[in-house]
Amino acid sequence: MRAAAAARPITLGPSIGRSTAVLGGGALLLVAVALVSVAVGTTGVGAADAGAIVLHRLLGIGSPTWPAASETIIWELRLPRVVGGMLVGAGLACAGTVFQALLRNPMADPYVIGTAAGASLGAVAALLVPGLLPIVGVGWLGLGVVQVFAFVGGVVAVTVVFAVARGQGGTPVVTLLLAGYAISSLLSAGVALLMFVSGDRLAAVVMWLLGSLGGASWPRLAFAAPLIVGSFVLILLRWRRLNALLLGEEQAGHLGVDVEREKRILTGLAALATSAGVAISGTIGFVGLVVPHLLRFAFGPDHRLLLPASMVYGAALLVLADLGARVAGGIPVGIVTALLGAPFFLWLLRRSLGPRLAP
Amino acid sequence: MSGIPPVAELTGVSAGYRGSEGRRPVLDRVDLRVARGELLAVLGSNGSGKTTLLRVLAGTLRATSGAVELFGRPIGEWSRTEIARRVAVLPQSLELPAGFIVADVVAMGRIPHARDAFGSGPDDERAVEVALRDAGASELAHRPVSELSGGERQRVIIAMALAQEPALLLLDEPTLHLDLARQLELVRALRRLRDARQVAVVAVLHDLNVAADYADRCVLLDGGRLLAAGSEGHAIDPELARRAFGVPIEEAVTSAGRRVLTTAVSVPQRTDGDQT
Amino acid sequence: MGTPRRTPTLARVTLLLIAVLVSACTASSTSSSPSQSSATGSVTLTDDAGREVTLAGPAQRIVSLAPSNTEIVCALDACDRLVGVTDFDDFPTEVVDLPKVVVQTQVDLERLVAAEPDLVLAAGNELTPSSVIERIEDLGVPILVLYPESLDEVYADIELVGDAIDRRAEANELVDGLRVRVAAVEDAVAGVSAPLTLYEVFHAEGTTYTAGEGSFLASLLALAGAEPVTGDAEGVMGAEELAAADPELILLGTASYDSALADPAAALDAVRARPGWGELAAVRDGNVIPYLADIVTTRPGPRIVDGLEALARAIHPDRFD
Numbered sequence A: 001m002r003a004a005a006a007a008r009p010i011t012l013g014p015s016i017g018r019s020t021a022v023l024g025g026g027a028l029l030l031v032a033v034a035l036v037s038v039a040v041g042t043t044g045v046g047a048a049d050a051g052a053i054v055l056h057r058l059l060g061i062g063s064p065t066w067p068a069a070s071e072t073i074i075w076e077l078r079l080p081r082v083v084g085g086m087l088v089g090a091g092l093a094c095a096g097t098v099f100q101a102l103l104r105n106p107m108a109d110p111y112v113i114g115t116a117a118g119a120s121l122g123a124v125a126a127l128l129v130p131g132l133l134p135i136v137g138v139g140w141l142g143l144g145v146v147q148v149f150a151f152v153g154g155v156v157a158v159t160v161v162f163a164v165a166r167g168q169g170g171t172p173v174v175t176l177l178l179a180g181y182a183i184s185s186l187l188s189a190g191v192a193l194l195m196f197v198s199g200d201r202l203a204a205v206v207m208w209l210l211g212s213l214g215g216a217s218w219p220r221l222a223f224a225a226p227l228i229v230g231s232f233v234l235i236l237l238r239w240r241r242l243n244a245l246l247l248g249e250e251q252a253g254h255l256g257v258d259v260e261r262e263k264r265i266l267t268g269l270a271a272l273a274t275s276a277g278v279a280i281s282g283t284i285g286f287v288g289l290v291v292p293h294l295l296r297f298a299f300g301p302d303h304r305l306l307l308p309a310s311m312v313y314g315a316a317l318l319v320l321a322d323l324g325a326r327v328a329g330g331i332p333v334g335i336v337t338a339l340l341g342a343p344f345f346l347w348l349l350r351r352s353l354g355p356r357l358a359p
Numbered sequence B: 001m002s003g004i005p006p007v008a009e010l011t012g013v014s015a016g017y018r019g020s021e022g023r024r025p026v027l028d029r030v031d032l033r034v035a036r037g038e039l040l041a042v043l044g045s046n047g048s049g050k051t052t053l054l055r056v057l058a059g060t061l062r063a064t065s066g067a068v069e070l071f072g073r074p075i076g077e078w079s080r081t082e083i084a085r086r087v088a089v090l091p092q093s094l095e096l097p098a099g100f101i102v103a104d105v106v107a108m109g110r111i112p113h114a115r116d117a118f119g120s121g122p123d124d125e126r127a128v129e130v131a132l133r134d135a136g137a138s139e140l141a142h143r144p145v146s147e148l149s150g151g152e153r154q155r156v157i158i159a160m161a162l163a164q165e166p167a168l169l170l171l172d173e174p175t176l177h178l179d180l181a182r183q184l185e186l187v188r189a190l191r192r193l194r195d196a197r198q199v200a201v202v203a204v205l206h207d208l209n210v211a212a213d214y215a216d217r218c219v220l221l222d223g224g225r226l227l228a229a230g231s232e233g234h235a236i237d238p239e240l241a242r243r244a245f246g247v248p249i250e251e252a253v254t255s256a257g258r259r260v261l262t263t264a265v266s267v268p269q270r271t272d273g274d275q276t
Numbered sequence C: 001m002g003t004p005r006r007t008p009t010l011a012r013v014t015l016l017l018i019a020v021l022v023s024a025c026t027a028s029s030t031s032s033s034p035s036q037s038s039a040t041g042s043v044t045l046t047d048d049a050g051r052e053v054t055l056a057g058p059a060q061r062i063v064s065l066a067p068s069n070t071e072i073v074c075a076l077d078a079c080d081r082l083v084g085v086t087d088f089d090d091f092p093t094e095v096v097d098l099p100k101v102v103v104q105t106q107v108d109l110e111r112l113v114a115a116e117p118d119l120v121l122a123a124g125n126e127l128t129p130s131s132v133i134e135r136i137e138d139l140g141v142p143i144l145v146l147y148p149e150s151l152d153e154v155y156a157d158i159e160l161v162g163d164a165i166d167r168r169a170e171a172n173e174l175v176d177g178l179r180v181r182v183a184a185v186e187d188a189v190a191g192v193s194a195p196l197t198l199y200e201v202f203h204a205e206g207t208t209y210t211a212g213e214g215s216f217l218a219s220l221l222a223l224a225g226a227e228p229v230t231g232d233a234e235g236v237m238g239a240e241e242l243a244a245a246d247p248e249l250i251l252l253g254t255a256s257y258d259s260a261l262a263d264p265a266a267a268l269d270a271v272r273a274r275p276g277w278g279e280l281a282a283v284r285d286g287n288v289i290p291y292l293a294d295i296v297t298t299r300p301g302p303r304i305v306d307g308l309e310a311l312a313r314a315i316h317p318d319r320f321d
Helices: A016-039 A047-059 A068-102 A115-128 A145-165 A173-196 A199-210 A218-236 A239-245 A249-254 A259-281 A287-299 A303-327 A333-350 B050-058 B080-084 B102-113 B122-134 B150-163 B180-197 B208-214 B238-245 C003-028 C067-075 C093-097 C109-114 C130-138 C151-165 C168-188 C216-223 C239-245 C264-272 C294-298 C304-315
Strands: B008-015 B027-034 B039-044 B065-070 B087-090 B168-172 B200-204 B217-222 B225-228 B250-253 B259-262 C035-037 C042-046 C052-055 C062-064 C082-086 C100-103 C119-123 C143-146 C196-200 C202-204 C207-209 C236-238 C249-252 C288-290
Touching: A016 A047, A016 A068, A016 A303, A047 A068, A068 A218, A068 A239, A068 A259, A068 A287, A068 A303, A068 C109, A115 A145, A115 A173, A115 A199, A115 A259, A145 A173, A145 A259, A173 A199, A199 A333, A218 A259, A218 A303, A239 A249, A239 A259, A239 A303, A239 B102, A249 A259, A249 B087, A287 A303, A287 A333, A303 A333, B008 B050, B027 B050, B027 B065, B039 B050, B039 B180, B039 B208, B039 B238, B050 B065, B050 B087, B050 B168, B050 B200, B080 B087, B080 B102, B087 B150, B102 B122, B102 B150, B122 B150, B122 B180, B150 B180, B168 B180, B180 B200, B180 B208, B208 B259, B217 B238, C042 C151, C062 C067, C067 C082, C067 C119, C067 C143, C067 C151, C100 C109, C109 C130, C119 C130, C119 C151, C130 C143, C143 C151, C151 C168, C151 C216, C151 C304, C168 C216, C168 C304, C196 C207, C196 C216, C196 C239, C207 C239, C216 C294, C216 C304, C236 C239, C249 C264, C249 C304, C264 C288, C294 C304
Parallel strands: B027 B225, B039 B200, B039 B217, B087 B168, B168 B200, C062 C082, C062 C119, C082 C100, C119 C143, C196 C249, C249 C288
Antiparallel strands: B008 B027, B008 B065, B217 B225, B250 B259, C035 C042, C042 C052, C202 C207, C207 C236
């Protein structure tokens, strides 16, 4: 048997070449999509002008040869939307990847343990009682009451779900999923009730729930970016443990992973990123569910590559979806992601569910 | 013996699962000592506590009473990672996540040794290579995990355990999916491991003769109590085996002069107790 | 450690809260007259949402986010200063060709910015979402929120816009003319018994949308010499409540948009077919009138008085020639 031993040397993990191809390709895609998104809108700002404006504001080179309105459109309206799309798309895809591994459930998405329902309740409550906190309402750190309430609502909901699901021996995954479902239903009932009494504010509520990047502004992005990027980095450092969790909790434990601790940390990080994203854009669906599956199908389940890929491709997908939403007449981007996501998902199902996650 | 502490020592250990208080504990005041490099076979009928014994040794189940020591220290003082660097567990069944190649799955055994950097160092690659070789799975290194047969998968799982470079290997019915040839291969590999690396092995086996032949020592679990299976001149005492398994056990001598134990199908069984 | 160390922090927090409250209160205090700084030509106005807005000078490039606002600007003879309107704007006819900044009720911020306005006239009560108003404020464009809920408030809005574009004299003249016409309507219907009148804004699936309790429309109906049937605060009325109210007269505002209801006989038949409606006094007596002036009756601009006159004519035709 020695003689027949593999002549090829063992290299572990995705090769440098493969990683570069996957992530580099994704980055190129992201850049291309972003460039097109900045250059395209409902008003005509020449692509050359757009580029010059960005360079001027970023690096201070060049002097304005364009109308002030063009600069406002590019720098205050389009670019924040594009950057917001990148951040939210990346955060949702990364969180979705984490939850699918943690909960070992292919239907898991970033919202499954209560973030969406909690954030929605917070945001809708804030939308309906503008006179409640007149002091805070004037924009808090440039964020806006709705954003703050949405973020807090998401984080609190996850904390409650985790506390409810916690038992003596730890927090079983099934209990976590069920508690998430139960708490989400409860909070959603609250949202529905508020919608019923919302009167003429119903339109504003529905728009928020459908999800839109129209509210992206630089102060809000400054709030969300460290949360989303920071969570990603801390999650990425745990790639080995996420891989081990695919073997099941018992075996992961045998490999030295403190499974209960990982659940707490990973859930917390993913929930932070998700809540930050939802605070900017409302509850955009499908990105967190579909992107991890597609990437796992294409590139394999190794989180060392899957996590960065989810950030890059998730970002590109949402920027692209937002471009479509704007061009289609300013419809909420959540509609576009659903329209894109559902057929993709069906296609994935037809190809035998993609890689199955171990129980 | 010198002052080298045993790999594992259980003193008066009882253990059970939540909800089973009041009933007889699954492990009932067990005393066991596993020496360095010892090949120990654990036998017993279903439900006798074999898996529980392994879990206590692995540190994943806390004993309700008694003392558990690993390498001379109480098990409670070891962190998860420290244990994983020394103790490897081969579960009864494990589904391997699709999409990986064998080498990367085996590399998961390196997790307790990882310094949490990004890549895998040359140590890890070497350890994986050696583990694959010792498990007899070298030629599977670049195969996708979803394409493996049952026996191949078993060898890969063994390689993953070996990649942890353990001093104690715990195997729960490792021969279940293996044909005769592979069973013997595995057991011989365990012997080689013991010889080469002084790895102690505690293996739950169901084949009495394989156990008797290849283990240094056999122990029998009967209703939560641990008995030495052997007595004067016997690796496994037929009478003890008969009591533990509840089936008539006969002893025979092969043409090569070796003692084997067997059970006859046509002889009426005891109604209580399980058949092996 | 003890009280001495805690008090300073507590005092600081209290002082901070007081300071914030005081500044918030002073910010929202309303003054009806604009403060003018004649030296620099700037003017500070207070809009219907209580916001204080300062304009550097009379607005020259105006974006309107509601048809009523557009009509006010044009009524003050400043139509040529409009650089952006909504796709619902239809009066006067020349505004139809102006660039559309609001498409399907969605404010397109890019188009708004591209129009380079120095004043935006928004609609209150979330007709222009407050998030959009905030964005426009952040972009540094002065924005006035208009939301009149009575004739007096319409007059105030006309004067407000007049101040913003330095056409106050024209605004006063317009308001005076409107007041005269309203007074004429009041005189014409004085002393006449007011029929219990239902004004149908919309009807679907057994639910009728009419004048809300205490609403602008209800006050117009009252001025026009009717006793209005009102729904809840949003004007929603179920079939049972309608039967209990039993109006004597029904004005079909829906006829303004549905040509099938324009003919009185056809309208009566259609209405009679609705479940429960056949028993209403108005239907039994044939007092169901297709009302074709819904736009001016529900658009809170200068032509609201046209609407009032149309209502009075429909309710008391014998009092008008």
